Amino acid sequence: MSGWSGNIERTTVDNHTFRTVLATGTHLQLVVMRLEPGEEIGLEVHEHGDQFLKVEEGAAMVTLGPDDEVIEQTVALGEDWGCVIPAGTWHNVINCGKGPLKLYSIYAPPEHPDGTVHHTKADAEADEHH
Numbered sequence: 001m002s003g004w005s006g007n008i009e010r011t012t013v014d015n016h017t018f019r020t021v022l023a024t025g026t027h028l029q030l031v032v033m034r035l036e037p038g039e040e041i042g043l044e045v046h047e048h049g050d051q052f053l054k055v056e057e058g059a060a061m062v063t064l065g066p067d068d069e070v071i072e073q074t075v076a077l078g079e080d081w082g083c084v085i086p087a088g089t090w091h092n093v094i095n096c097g098k099g100p101l102k103l104y105s106i107y108a109p110p111e112h113p114d115g116t117v118h119h120t121k122a123d124a125e126a127d128e129h130h
Helices: 008-014 120-129
Strands: 019-024 030-033 048-058 060-065 073-077 082-085 089-094 101-108
Touching: 008 030, 008 048, 008 101, 048 060, 060 082, 073 082, 073 101, 089 101
Parallel strands: none
Antiparallel strands: 019 030, 030 101, 048 082, 048 101, 060 073, 060 089
16 A cells, blocks of 8 residues: 545545445554434454544434443443544444444554455355355
8 A cells, every 4th residue: 555645534424335445554544434313333352453533414323331231331322422442342333323434543563354345235245254
């Protein structure tokens, strides 16, 4: 990767895919996402990497906990709000608004293969099972 530059807010708001990797470096990755009302990313954990989320449009509920059965914290995020998810923290992001949730995520280190585009959550789930 030679780098990425652009208007991250506009790129995020204009995104129409569930997940698109914009840039992958050695130590971090930039991803834009769109979730429909009521849709969620799904409970997950990144054992070896931290994650930063920033909401550009819509409303999200983020759950955080030490394992997949315990939620210790629930955070509401609106436009221009962000959240850091430390490595090893189980979490979920849920669109709790009436319109699309558009956010970007920075993973350190990268989480997805460079160039990944998942048009829908079903595409993402199918890809993760392979």
